[in-house]
Amino acid sequence: MKLNELTAHEIGELIKKGEVSSEEVTKSVFKRIEKVEKTINSFVTLIKDEALKQARLVDEKIRKKEKISPLAGVPIAIKDNMCIDGVLTTCSSKILENFKSPYDATVIKRLKENDLVFIGKTNMDEFAMGSSTENSAFKITHNPWNLETIPGGSSGGSAAAIASDEAILALGSDTGGSIRQPASLCGVVGLKPTYGRVSRYGLVAFASSLDQIGPLTKDIRDCALLMNLISGYDERDSTSCDYPVPDYTKSLINDIKEVRIGVPKEYFVKGMDEEVEKSVKDAIRLLEKLGAKIEEISLPHTEYAVAVYYLLATAEASSNLARYEGVKYGRRSQVAGHRSLIEMYEETRGEGFGDEVKRRIMLGTYALSAGYYDAYYLKAQKVRTLVKEDIDKAFEKCDCLITPTSPTPSFKIGEKIDDPLKMYLSDIFTISTNLAGIPGISIPCGFTKADLPIGLQILTKPFAEETILRVAHTYEQHTDWHKRKPRI
Numbered sequence: 001m002k003l004n005e006l007t008a009h010e011i012g013e014l015i016k017k018g019e020v021s022s023e024e025v026t027k028s029v030f031k032r033i034e035k036v037e038k039t040i041n042s043f044v045t046l047i048k049d050e051a052l053k054q055a056r057l058v059d060e061k062i063r064k065k066e067k068i069s070p071l072a073g074v075p076i077a078i079k080d081n082m083c084i085d086g087v088l089t090t091c092s093s094k095i096l097e098n099f100k101s102p103y104d105a106t107v108i109k110r111l112k113e114n115d116l117v118f119i120g121k122t123n124m125d126e127f128a129m130g131s132s133t134e135n136s137a138f139k140i141t142h143n144p145w146n147l148e149t150i151p152g153g154s155s156g157g158s159a160a161a162i163a164s165d166e167a168i169l170a171l172g173s174d175t176g177g178s179i180r181q182p183a184s185l186c187g188v189v190g191l192k193p194t195y196g197r198v199s200r201y202g203l204v205a206f207a208s209s210l211d212q213i214g215p216l217t218k219d220i221r222d223c224a225l226l227m228n229l230i231s232g233y234d235e236r237d238s239t240s241c242d243y244p245v246p247d248y249t250k251s252l253i254n255d256i257k258e259v260r261i262g263v264p265k266e267y268f269v270k271g272m273d274e275e276v277e278k279s280v281k282d283a284i285r286l287l288e289k290l291g292a293k294i295e296e297i298s299l300p301h302t303e304y305a306v307a308v309y310y311l312l313a314t315a316e317a318s319s320n321l322a323r324y325e326g327v328k329y330g331r332r333s334q335v336a337g338h339r340s341l342i343e344m345y346e347e348t349r350g351e352g353f354g355d356e357v358k359r360r361i362m363l364g365t366y367a368l369s370a371g372y373y374d375a376y377y378l379k380a381q382k383v384r385t386l387v388k389e390d391i392d393k394a395f396e397k398c399d400c401l402i403t404p405t406s407p408t409p410s411f412k413i414g415e416k417i418d419d420p421l422k423m424y425l426s427d428i429f430t431i432s433t434n435l436a437g438i439p440g441i442s443i444p445c446g447f448t449k450a451d452l453p454i455g456l457q458i459l460t461k462p463f464a465e466e467t468i469l470r471v472a473h474t475y476e477q478h479t480d481w482h483k484r485k486p487r488i
């Protein structure tokens with residue numbers, strides 16, 4: 001096996017023992033990128049020289065026998081909505097095309113302290129709005145399992161980079177499913193942590209009450225190791241929680257006896273994709289065989305989740321995106337002779353934002369406007385509470401919930417791009433998680449006849465990521481979906 005095909009924990013071990021250098025690993029990753037990036041398009045920015053420099057510094061530390069972290073020297077790809085000092089952060093938007101971040105996001109700072117090697121920034125739906133990565137202003141990312149299909153979104157570049165072995169680890173962000181859905185469609189592991197578990201400082205805001213950063217990885221151990229580094233309180237994010245961070249690798253036990261798993265009946269509906277349904281039900285049967293207690297439960301307000309999300313997320317986005325006006329940073333319209341400041345704002349925003357972002361700003365502004373606020377925004381907030389109460393009630397009876405991650409496997413590029421409603425329904429199984437602030441993971445649980453990956457979603461109570469990791473790890477020990485590689 002080539003170095004870039006290994007997991008992060010395997011590479012971390014080899015580096016620690018001095019059997020390979022971080023430089024060799026980093027070079028193998030860039031060799032892979034040179035070979036397949038033209039076909040996949042996972043990245044919007046590559047930082048090869050900086051990465052090799054960073055890798056040599058880690059190797060130097062190892063030669064000097066300095067103490068290093070378990071992931072020291074491992075190459076990681078970062079979604080392009082997280083700030084790395086001195087590197088472009090575009091959010092795949094023309095409005096930030098030339099924006100170089102002047103500081104590090106907290107997650108980046110922590111990864112730097114632990115000597116991870118940053119290889120580049122990954123493609124995404126513009127400002128994380130989308131489910132297919134087709135909303136990027138720069139390029140379309142292809143699913144490594146079938147180049148004619150989408151990788152999911154909005155963290156499609158990160159998921160595709162992991163699936164194609166162009167990166168060993170990646171970070172994504174999840175507001176309504178953007179880590180889990182692409183993980184599912186690309187056959188990798190993707191975890192959205194509890195709201196408040198990982199600092200959002202330096203993550204470009206989409207919908208602040210829902211956004212959360214999390215890992216995309218090749219297996220559960222890598223996910224646990226990365227969580228160890230990025231989790232924890234940060235005084236720079238007022239919504240981050242001062243709650244102890246466990247050693248997540250301690251949850252990697254191959255035993256789920258007596259774990260109570262709830263299966264929400266609203267997530268298995270008539271007309272859903274048969275292959276997805278079969279794979280997920282097979283996985284549930286396997287977990288039962290391994291000792292879990294399975295129980296059907298009900299989350300009656302599920303049917304409102306998509307509507308609630310698209311009111312709240314757009315309302316928050318319309319406010320967050322008001323800051324892009326071409327004055328302090330980012331793109332400014334070069335049209336000559338603006339007659340007023342307002343005209344300059346309008347030109348700048350008109351040129352800089354893509355259609356989906358404009359659609360959401362308009363929807364959100366409408367939902368917040370005087371006269372409509374009570375009918376839309378306030379009502380959506382109330383229904384959000386009902387969705388959360390359903391979930392709280394479920395966790396009185398169960399330790400975790402299991403559902404499909406996405407109602408369908410990957411779909412053809414272009415298939416849903418002209419039908420926003422159809423696209424919005426891609427997140428029907430992931431959105432409630434964000435509304436309730438709970439953690440959720442997607443792990444590979446099968447393939448369709450056409451060889452497209454299928455994902456299983458596991459949800460737990462706030463700050464119970466350890467239960468997720470335990471169940472996911474046990475499942476992984478008894479299956480080998482996660483070991484399959486696409487032929488590119």
Ligand code: GLN
Nearest residue numbers: 128129130175176177178
């Ligand atoms: N697909 C959803 C949306 O378009 C979720 C995006 C996300 O999680 N960032 O809003």
